[in-house]
Amino acid sequence: MKVRAAKQGDLGWLLVLHSGGAFNRWIMRGPEDLQSLADEFSFKLAAQRKRQGVFVVVDVNGIGRGYGVLLLSxxxxxxxxEFGVDPRYQRKGIGGALLDEILRAGCRIGPKLKRVKAVCHQDNEGCIRLLRSRGFMSSAAPDIAALPYLSWHLIVDAGEIPACSPRFINGA
Ligand SMILES: CC(C)(COP(=O)(O)OP(=O)(O)OC[C@H]1O[C@@H](n2cnc3c(N)ncnc32)[C@H](O)[C@@H]1OP(=O)(O)O)[C@@H](O)C(=O)NCCC(=O)NCCS
Incomplete structure (x- = not known):
C-alpha cells in the first residue's frame, strides 16, 4: 500500500468508484452527473496545489483504491x-492510513488548524468506527435538518508537534 498525492490521472478510477451503489449508499450527495464529479475533483486538485487542501490516494499494486481529502476553511x-475506499479493499487499514495522512498533512499546511470536521451517515459503521478511533466526537446536538447524516469533529492541539498529533479534548 502506498499513499501519494492525487493527480489528474486519478479522475478515471475515482469516477468509477463514485458510480458504484455499494460505495455511494453512504455518501451525502444527490444524483450528480459525471461532469459535476469531475469539477469537484479539479477543485480538490487546485486546493492541493494552492496548499489550501490535501488530496491523497492509496495505490495497491499501482492502482488507486482509496482517496482522502482535507479542505481548509x-x-x-x-x-x-472526506475519504473513501473501494469496497473490495475495505477493512484492510486503507481508510485509517488515508485519514492519518490527511490529518498530518493538514496540520503541516494549516498551522492555525484547531478543528477538523467530518460528516457521516448515522448507520455507516465503518466510518463511525474509523472516526472514533482517531479521536473524533459526534456533535452533542445533531442538526435535525441534516439527519440521517451526523457531524463529527476532532479538536487538534497544534502545540503537540511533532506530527501535530490530533487528540481528544473531552467536552470540547
Ligand atoms: C469508511 C471507510 C473509508 C473505511 O475504510 P477502511 O479501509 O475499511 O477502514 P480501515 O480498514 O482503516 O478500518 C478502520 C476502522 O474501521 C473499522 N471498520 C471498517 N469498516 C467497518 C465496517 N463495515 N463495520 C465495522 N467496522 C468497520 C475497522 O475494523 C477499523 O477499526 P479498528 O481500527 O478499531 O480495527 C470505508 O468504509 C468507505 O469508503 N466507506 C464508503 C465511503 C464513506 O463512508 N466515506 C466516509 C464519509 S466521508
Missing amino acids: LTGDSAHV
Missing part, C-alpha cells in the same frame, strides 16, 4: 475531511 482554523 478560509480562515485556516478549521477543515473538512
